[in-house]
Amino acid sequence: MLKLNQPIIMKKYFFALLLSAFQLTAFCQTKTLVAYFSATGTTRSAAQKLAKQHNATLWEIEAAEPYTAEDLNWRNKQSRSSLEMKNPSERPTIKQCTDIRPYETIYVGFPIWWGICPRIINSWIDNNLEQLKGKKLIPFATSGGSPVGPAVDYLRETYPELDWTEGILL
Numbered sequence: 001m002l003k004l005n006q007p008i009i010m011k012k013y014f015f016a017l018l019l020s021a022f023q024l025t026a027f028c029q030t031k032t033l034v035a036y037f038s039a040t041g042t043t044r045s046a047a048q049k050l051a052k053q054h055n056a057t058l059w060e061i062e063a064a065e066p067y068t069a070e071d072l073n074w075r076n077k078q079s080r081s082s083l084e085m086k087n088p089s090e091r092p093t094i095k096q097c098t099d100i101r102p103y104e105t106i107y108v109g110f111p112i113w114w115g116i117c118p119r120i121i122n123s124w125i126d127n128n129l130e131q132l133k134g135k136k137l138i139p140f141a142t143s144g145g146s147p148v149g150p151a152v153d154y155l156r157e158t159y160p161e162l163d164w165t166e167g168i169l170l
């Protein structure tokens with residue numbers, strides 16, 4: 001009787017072992033977040049691809065007051081984006097908070113504005129500063145041609161307590 005049941009028991013053990021192995025792999029894998037701001041959609045599609053590639057959670061950093069086309073007019077010195085970028089302490093309000101605690105690696109994406117990141121990225125970092133400490137932060141950007149280097153330098157200078165890797169221009 002015992003002999004008859006043996007293959008069934010073996011099968012049960014095998015599947016239990018397989019399940020534990022999957023659970024262990026999932027537990028050991030570091031969780032990745034792709035957090036990004038996008039005013040006109042270019043950084044959004046780059047972020048979506050990145051999140052798929054890295055099996056990461058996607059989070060859009062949104063302004064409480066969305067940017068209009070006039071807000072984004074960089075030719076107008078009085079437009080919202082021009083005024084925000086002119087003032088380094090400007091911190092546009094964010095629509096919703098992110099819980100970044102479960103993530104070890106965080107891609108931080110944005111369009112290049114006047115050579116660096118939009119001030120809303122500062123708002124997001126300031127809101128999460130304590131939790132961001134000790135995490136691996138990978139800046140990525142889209143632009144009309146400007147490199148990402150100066151934006152990364154700016155982030156490193158502004159937040160020396162955070163661990164910034166090299167930036168990626170997508």
Ligand SMILES: Cc1cc2nc3c(=O)[nH]c(=O)nc-3n(C[C@H](O)[C@H](O)[C@H](O)COP(=O)(O)O)c2cc1C
Pocket residue numbers: 037038039040041042043044072073074081082110111112113114115116142143144145146147
């Ligand atoms: C206010 C403003 C300033 C910008 N400044 C720059 C710049 O300095 N260098 C550059 O290459 N592109 C600049 N751009 C272009 C954007 O970086 C580029 O179009 C980006 O891909 C837009 O991303 P998004 O669609 O995710 O908002 C600027 C765009 C705006 C609206």
